Amino acid sequence: MAGVAGSEATTISAAELTERLAPILAEYAGKDGAVISLLQDVQEEFGFLEPSAMTDVADALDLPVSHLYGVASFYSQFYFEPRGKNVVKVCTGTACHIRGAPAIQARLEEQLGIGPGETTADLKFTLETVNCVGCCALAPVVSINDRVLNRREQRKLKGWIQTERAEEPTSQEGAS
Amino acid sequence: MAKEITLHIDGQPVTVPEGTKILQAAESIGIEIPRLCYFEGLPASGSCRLCLVEIEGQSRLAVSCTQRVKEGMAVLTASDRVLRSRRFILELIWSTHDGDCTTCEKAGACDLQRYTYDLDVDKEKYGLYAPDEIPSDLGDPLLERNLRLCILCGRCIRACREKSQGILDFMERGMSTIVTTSLNRPLAESGCDFCGSCIEVCPVGCLVERDRKLRGREWEFESVETLCGHCNLGCTQVIDLAHGEIVRTRPGADGYLCVRGKFGWDYLSSDDRLTAPLVRNGDSLQETTWAEALARAAEGLAGAGSVAGLVGPNVTNETVKAFGELLATSFGSQDVGFTGGGVPFGALSTFGGLKALAGVGDVEKAKKILAIGPSLAEGFPRARLAIKRAVDAGAKLIVVDPNESELAAIATLHLKPKAGAEAALLTAIGKALVDGDLHNAEAEGVAEAIPAIRELGVPDAGVSPEAIAEAAKLFAKGKGVVVSSALTCDVLSRSAGLLMLTGRKKGALLPLHPSANPWAGVLLSAGASGDGAKGIYALGTDPVAAGEPPNADFLVVQDLFLTKTAEMADVVLPLRAFAEEEGTVVGAGGKLIAVNAAAPSDLPANWQILADLADAAGKPLPYKSIRDVRAAAKETISAVKGSLAFPSMNGAGDSEELRPYERFELPEPSWVARSQIRRGGSAAGVSEAKEEVAA
Numbered sequence: 018m019a020g021v022a023g024s025e026a027t028t029i030s031a032a033e034l035t036e037r038l039a040p041i042l043a044e045y046a047g048k049d050g051a052v053i054s055l056l057q058d059v060q061e062e063f064g065f066l067e068p069s070a071m072t073d074v075a076d077a078l079d080l081p082v083s084h085l086y087g088v089a090s091f092y093s094q095f096y097f098e099p100r101g102k103n104v105v106k107v108c109t110g111t112a113c114h115i116r117g118a119p120a121i122q123a124r125l126e127e128q129l130g131i132g133p134g135e136t137t138a139d140l141k142f143t144l145e146t147v148n149c150v151g152c153c154a155l156a157p158v159v160s161i162n163d164r165v166l167n168r169r170e171q172r173k174l175k176g177w178i179q180t181e182r183a184e185e186p187t188s189q190e191g192a193s
Numbered sequence: 194m195a196k197e198i199t200l201h202i203d204g205q206p207v208t209v210p211e212g213t214k215i216l217q218a219a220e221s222i223g224i225e226i227p228r229l230c231y232f233e234g235l236p237a238s239g240s241c242r243l244c245l246v247e248i249e250g251q252s253r254l255a256v257s258c259t260q261r262v263k264e265g266m267a268v269l270t271a272s273d274r275v276l277r278s279r280r281f282i283l284e285l286i287w288s289t290h291d292g293d294c295t296t297c298e299k300a301g302a303c304d305l306q307r308y309t310y311d312l313d314v315d316k317e318k319y320g321l322y323a324p325d326e327i328p329s330d331l332g333d334p335l336l337e338r339n340l341r342l343c344i345l346c347g348r349c350i351r352a353c354r355e356k357s358q359g360i361l362d363f364m365e366r367g368m369s370t371i372v373t374t375s376l377n378r379p380l381a382e383s384g385c386d387f388c389g390s391c392i393e394v395c396p397v398g399c400l401v402e403r404d405r406k407l408r409g410r411e412w413e414f415e416s417v418e419t420l421c422g423h424c425n426l427g428c429t430q431v432i433d434l435a436h437g438e439i440v441r442t443r444p445g446a447d448g449y450l451c452v453r454g455k456f457g458w459d460y461l462s463s464d465d466r467l468t469a470p471l472v473r474n475g476d477s478l479q480e481t482t483w484a485e486a487l488a489r490a491a492e493g494l495a496g497a498g499s500v501a502g503l504v505g506p507n508v509t510n511e512t513v514k515a516f517g518e519l520l521a522t523s524f525g526s527q528d529v530g531f532t533g534g535g536v537p538f539g540a541l542s543t544f545g546g547l548k549a550l551a552g553v554g555d556v557e558k559a560k561k562i563l564a565i566g567p568s569l570a571e572g573f574p575r576a577r578l579a580i581k582r583a584v585d586a587g588a589k590l591i592v593v594d595p596n597e598s599e600l601a602a603i604a605t606l607h608l609k610p611k612a613g614a615e616a617a618l619l620t621a622i623g624k625a626l627v628d629g630d631l632h633n634a635e636a637e638g639v640a641e642a643i644p645a646i647r648e649l650g651v652p653d654a655g656v657s658p659e660a661i662a663e664a665a666k667l668f669a670k671g672k673g674v675v676v677s678s679a680l681t682c683d684v685l686s687r688s689a690g691l692l693m694l695t696g697r698k699k700g701a702l703l704p705l706h707p708s709a710n711p712w713a714g715v716l717l718s719a720g721a722s723g724d725g726a727k728g729i730y731a732l733g734t735d736p737v738a739a740g741e742p743p744n745a746d747f748l749v750v751q752d753l754f755l756t757k758t759a760e761m762a763d764v765v766l767p768l769r770a771f772a773e774e775e776g777t778v779v780g781a782g783g784k785l786i787a788v789n790a791a792a793p794s795d796l797p798a799n800w801q802i803l804a805d806l807a808d809a810a811g812k813p814l815p816y817k818s819i820r821d822v823r824a825a826a827k828e829t830i831s832a833v834k835g836s837l838a839f840p841s842m843n844g845a846g847d848s849e850e851l852r853p854y855e856r857f858e859l860p861e862p863s864w865v866a867r868s869q870i871r872r873g874g875s876a877a878g879v880s881e882a883k884e885e886v887a888a
Contacts, residue, residue, distance in 0.1 A: 068376065081354060083383075086375040087362030097376060 034069055037062055042077045052078070052088050056095060065096040101136045101143035103181060105129070108158040110149035116156040121171075122146065125159075128178050141181055200266035215257035215268055216244055226270050227279060227308050229286075230346040231258035232394050234448055235355055241346050242282050243308070247272045254278060280312050288319035289368075291327075291341035292398065299398030301411040305344060306397075322368065331373075333380040335387055335403060335456050340371050342399040347372070349391035349400060356390040356449055356578060386574060389455035393443060402441050402456070409435025417791035418445050420778065422507055422709035422771035423453035426553055426575045427780040430454050432772065432791040438462065439792055451574035458772070461792050465754050467767035468795065478755075478765060483797075483805070490730075490764040491523070491810035493747040497728025500526040503743070505734035506708035508768075508799065509776025509788065511819060513713045514826035515800040516732055523810040524728070547712075547830075548699050549692070551674045552782025553579040555700035557586075560671035563664075565593040565615055565688065566679035566705075570600050573705045576676055591664050593618060606664055611655030616683035618654035618661070619691060625658075625665035626694050632669070633696030642694070673697055678705045703781060709771050710778040716830045731758055733768055751802070769796050775819055776800075777826065785827065 029037075041058045045051040055078075059070050066089055075082035089095040107113075107122045126132055129142050136143040150158045152165060159166050159174070166174070195210035202219045209218045214237070216226050230241035239259035246257045249267035254275065257268075269275060286305065294300045309316065323341055331338040350361045350372060360374050360383045374383035392400045414433040421430040421442075429445025442458050444450040460466075470486030471478040494500050502520045504513050520526040556562065556579040570577035577600065584590050584603050592604040593615055601607040610618040626632045627646045632639060651658070673695060675688040685704055692701045704711075729745040736743050737757035750762040759765045773794035780786040790798075797805070800822045807814045816822045 071375070081359030081362070083350075083360050083362040083375050087364055090364040091366045 029063075029067065029069065031069075034067075034073065038070055038073055038077075042074070046077075052080075052085065053092070056085065056089055060095060065099050099136065099140060101141050103141060103161055104143045104145060104163075106145045106147045106150070106160045106163075107133075108148070108150050108156070108160075109146045110153065110156075110158075112153035112156040113149075113158050118157045121157055121159060125174070128175055139182070142178070198262045198264050200262050200264065200268065202268045203270055209262055211262075213262050215246060215255065215260050215262055215266075218262050219246075219257065219268070219270055224270055226257050227304075227311070228258055229304055229308075229344060229396050230348060232348050232352075235348060235351040235394065238347055238351065241344075243279055245275060245278050246270045247275050276312065279308075280314055283309055283312060283314040284316070284318045286344050287314065287316040287321075289322055290344055290397070291321060291323040291329075297342070297398040298401045298406060299395075299411070303398060304396035327371070331379065333385075335452075336380075336389065336392055337401050337403055337406070338373075338380075339399050339401075340373070342397050343372055344397055344399070345370060345372060346396060348394040348396065352390040352394045357386055357388050357574075358384045360384050361391065386571075387452040387456065388450065388574060389443075389452070390449060392455075393448070404456070404459070405433075405435075405440040408438070408440040414440070417789050419772060419789045419791035420709060420780070420786060421450060421454035423451075423457055423707065424573055424575070425704075425706045425709060425711050425781050426573065427709075427778075427782075427786060428454055428575055430791075432458070434793065437793055449575060449578060458792075460753070461770055461772055463754075467753065467755060467759075467765065469767065471755075471759075471762075471765040473763045478760075478762070484809075486764055486766060487802075487806050487809040490749045490766070490806055493763055494524050494728040494730060494749060495810055497726070497745070497747045499726045500524040500728040500730065501726035502526065503729065503731040503734050503736060504714055505732065506706065506711040506714065507771050508710065508713070508733045509771070509774050509778060510710065510713045510717060510785075510826040510830065511776040511822040512732070512774065512799040512803070513710075513717045514829060515803040515814060515816065515822050516730075517717055518814050518816075518825070519803045519807050520730065522814060523807045523812040526726070547779065547783030549689070549702050550712075550781065550783035551676075551700045551703040552780065552784070553703075555672075555782065556580060556674050556676060556703060557582045558672060559583050559674045560588050561668050561673035562588055562590045563593065563668055563673070563675045563688070563691070564590060564600055564604075565619075565675065565677040565684060567594055567596060567598075569594070569676065569678040569705065570598060572678055572707070576678075576703070576705055580676065589667050591667055606660065606667060608656050608660055608664060614652075614654040615679055616681065616687050617652035618656055619684065619687035620649070621651050621654055621656070621661045622664050622668070623687065623691050623694055624649050624651055625662050626669060626691070629662065629665055631665055632694040636693060636696030637698070638693055639696070642690075646694075669695055674701050674703060676703045676705065680704055680706065700782060712779040712783075716779060717826060731762075734758075737761065751799075766802060767796050769794050769799050774799060777823060779830065785830065 038059070041055065041062060044058070045055045055074065056066060059074060060066055063070055071085055072082055075085050089097075105125060107118060107125060109118050109122065122133070125144055129137060129144055131137055131142070131144050133144055133146045150160060150165060152158060155165060155167070159171055195212060197208050198211050198213070199206060199208045200218065201207070202215070202222065202224055205222055205224075207218050207222045209221060216228065216231065219226050226244045226246065228241065228244040230238050231244060237258045239256040242256065244257045245254040247269040248255050249269070257270070283305070287309070290305065292305075294303070294306050297303065300306060308314070327340050329339045329341045331340070345363065347363065350363065353359055353361045360380070361372055363370050364373050364377065365371060374380065374385075380387070389402070392402060413435045415435070416431050416433050418429055418431050421428045428447050428450055430450060431443050431445050432439055433441040433443065439458055439462055442450065442455060444454070469480045470483055472481045472486055472489050500520060502516055504516050553575060556576065562580055562583055564580060580590060580600060581603065589605040590600065590603060591606045591608065592598070592601045593608050593610060594601055595609050595612060608618060624646055627643055632643075634640060634643075668691070673692070675692060677684055677688055688702060692698070727745060728747040729743045730749040730751070731743065732751045735752065735756040735758045742761070743758065748758075748762045749764045749766065750756065750759040751766040751768045752759055753768050753770055755765065770792065771788070772792040773790050773796070775788065775790045775798070777785050777787050796802075798819065800816065800819060804814045804816060816825070
């Protein structure tokens with residue numbers, strides 16, 4: 018369960034949690050077969066499947082929370098730990114591999130100080146590998162927050178990382 | 194009556210009710226279809242595919258645990274095609290089952306091992322895929338989860354959902370699938386209540402009790418069934434011995450034990466148990482022979498002039514009877530008091546015949562349940578399960594508890610009385626029943642009670658009149674029970690009053706007590722105080738720990754351990770634990786239930802010790818064997834069981850402080866230190882038929 022190591026730290030108060038969950042729960046109230054859509058909305062709201070939000074959702078659906086995790090852990094789209102402000106994806110598909118993806122991945126790992134699937138302690142960067150982005154003509158592909166970088170932008174990655182890292186954390190980024 | 198369906202299985206005709214599954218139809222004529230995910234009593238999932246059978250005329254094999262029988266069906270359970278497919282499935286299971294039957298605890302009782310042998314399966318056909326990351330022990334207390342042996346049958350997931358907290362599920366997918374908790378947290382952080390229901394259904398060695406490890410193989414086990422002694426709900430319990438020592442306990446026919454029944458047996462083999470009599474020599478107690486100790490006890494009690502006896506709630510009827518007889522015959526005392534651990538059981542004798550007592554079966558069948566008291570679900574998990582099952586089947590649940598709780602969350606109505614006002618609330622509900630004409634005017638004793646109840650003022654319980662009226666309306670009709678972990682005299686007598694008003698006289702009241710035989714003392718002893726007695730004999734009870742130190746010139750204590758009271762005693766005698774004694778108890782449903790000596794003991798039987806003491810006093814008991822004591826106990830119980838009546842509803846004194854059952858704390862995550870289970874318990878055994886005294 019590599020991605021399900023469990024971050025216990027939650028900085029959200031019970032009141033805030035209830036307030037942020039209420040519209041999501043209301044939208045799906047009484048609807049059958051809505052677990053996945055509901056979890057997607059929860060992830061959209063919190064950035065990941067916040068453990069206390071999961072407990073509240075389970076209570077609202079009258080399901081054991083283990084059942085929700087059983088569903089969520091099946092899909093790679095769900096995250097169980099907070100993710101960084103910037104999600105950097107390196108494509109490791111065949112075309113990108115041939116065009117040098119392993120070297121790019123290694124360089125990003127070194128510059129960010131994290132491995133694939135991990136998030137930096139300051140919650141600024143998450144590094145992920147993907148199997149194909151669907152634009153192999155642009156290989157090797159790197160994307161930031163789902164925007165594919167061109168070759169010129171890729172060369173400026175190191176500088177971008179330093180700029181982002183130096184930026185003062187805002188409350189949005191969370192204290193860690 | 195369901196329609197009957199006739200079909201052929203392996204050429205044999207069989208007729209079963211419509212809706213029966215093929216697997217069960219086969220079982221009814223003695224044909225066992227192999228299965229790994231199916232488990233009787235759990236919902237079928239049809240996922241292991243081992244129970245595939247061939248149905249004539251169908252091109253695909255059918256899953257026999259989920260497919261219903263059809264008229265004229267011809268089923269083959271062991272055709273070449275079926276066997277080929279079964280072998281293939283087992284070969285695949287072996288490709289991820291990192292097991293070694295030579296060292297596995299489950300060897301001999303493992304379904305995978307058995308089918309592998311039966312079908313001559315090639316275990317290594319597909320090699321082994323078991324990456325090192327899969328843990329062989331998740332480090333939980335009490336039980337080991339070895340995921341390298343898990344075959345993903347999902348039985349534990351379903352057992353946990355059906356019987357406990359539902360904390361397990363399949364996580365991840367494909368070859369990475371494992372069965373674990375949310376976020377793979379330790380059991381203790383996942384809401385596990387350690388009932389061990391998952392262990393009982395695991396077909397392989399993935400889930401095993403830590404205590405049994407390396408203590409013996411399954412085929413060496415000697416098993417005796419008895420009653421669990423950790424509360425009065427009467428779950429059957431099987432004690433497994435290997436090489437003369439307890440290595441495991443497991444549920445009997447009921448299929449469920451809570452954490453205390455499942456894991457709380459270590460006190461039986463504790464090194465701190467008293468194994469020899471002790472006598473006082475100045476400031477210290479010294480070990481001595483039985484003859485010396487009994488002579489000292491007999492002499493001391495006889496010389497004290499007036500003698501009183503105290504007996505605890507965790508011994509058999511026979512022990513209580515022989516104890517009372519000993520005091521009467523040998524020491525001329527009628528003064529035998531019963532100590533229930535802070536519970537006013539003496540008062541219960543005014544309270545309702547044994548017939549009125551409910552068992553878990555009555556709760557599960559009830560349509561209306563009034564559950565009173567704090568920590569009910571936590572303290573009595575079997576009661577929680579019974580209530581949950583009833584609610585799932587449509588029962589209305591009224592919870593009386595000042596706090597939020599697991600039961601409150603599933604209640605139709607949750608009443609939160611202010612502290613200590615439970616009894617007042619019950620009185621108010623009773624008055625609401627009468628004022629709303631919801632009571633059963635025909636029921637015995639009701640007509641006489643009504644005028645007084647109409648006169649009553651509504652006591653202030655901190656609950657709104659609307660909620661009280663709703664409770665009265667909810668509870669008024671249908672098969673109803675009151676389950677209470679609050680054991681004050683007030684709460685119990687008001688509960689009885691509510692039942693009387695609604696005309697419920699049988700199987701309706703379930704007081705929950707953390708001992709196996711809380712009624713015996715009430716039924717078998719004269720019920721006295723011990724005030725002023727110069728000699729006191731305390732058997733299976735520790736008044737010092739309960740804050741009521743006995744004041745006597747001569748004190749005899751008979752118990753499992755050197756208790757605080759025993760430390761003060763002049764003579765200390767060892768006691769056989771409940772699980773070590775043959776005899777009977779008065780069970781939760783008011784039934785007389787026989788229990789076995791399931792755990793080994795080197796001590797004489799308790800009644801024998803008492804008889805020997807009578808001999809030492811020169812006034813022998815009229816018993817030659819345990820049969821004689823049993824007959825005498827039964828006679829006494831039969832004589833008094835019908836003479837008890839419901840009390841009236843009126844009366845004041847609602848302020849009595851509740852003394853809730855002390856909550857059982859889960860053991861620390863270090864599995865070695867696991868003896869936090871209350872010492873007072875014991876386990877017993879049921880083997881013989883249950884006799885209904887109440888009927």
